[in-house]
Amino acid sequence: MTLENNNNTKEMGGSSPLTTGVDALIDLLKNSKEMTYSEAARRLGVPDSLVEGWARFLEESGDLNVNYKLTTPYMSISDNKKSQGHMTDSEPQKDVGFEQIHRFFTSIDNAYD
Numbered sequence: 001m002t003l004e005n006n007n008n009t010k011e012m013g014g015s016s017p018l019t020t021g022v023d024a025l026i027d028l029l030k031n032s033k034e035m036t037y038s039e040a041a042r043r044l045g046v047p048d049s050l051v052e053g054w055a056r057f058l059e060e061s062g063d064l065n066v067n068y069k070l071t072t073p074y075m076s077i078s079d080n081k082k083s084q085g086h087m088t089d090s091e092p093q094k095d096v097g098f099e100q101i102h103r104f105f106t107s108i109d110n111a112y113d
Contacts, residue, residue, distance in 0.1 A: 035074065
């Protein structure tokens with residue numbers, strides 16, 4: 001079985017790890033000082049509201065900063081995470097509590113209602 005994610009093809013059961021949209025957003029932001037929701041959505045090929053949901057989740061977990069210039073939100077990787085080295089591919093993912101996961105998916109569901 002083959003999965004396609006942003007023009008990257010991964011074989012199920014292969015040596016490459018499966019990545020998510022959140023992973024793609026983090027990778028995108030690692031290569032940019034800051035970026036708006038709409039720019040990230042355009043580059044990732046997803047709706048703005050989905051990027052906003054991911055950004056809220058990552059901001060709550062401390063992995064992302066969201067700053068506003070007038071009324072436009074700009075995302076950037078958290079300086080705290082950069083200095084602690086948490087945003088590396090070799091680090092294991094931290095355990096996220098059920099409540100955070102529930103809030104994240106509820107916000108995504110509400111965005112499409």
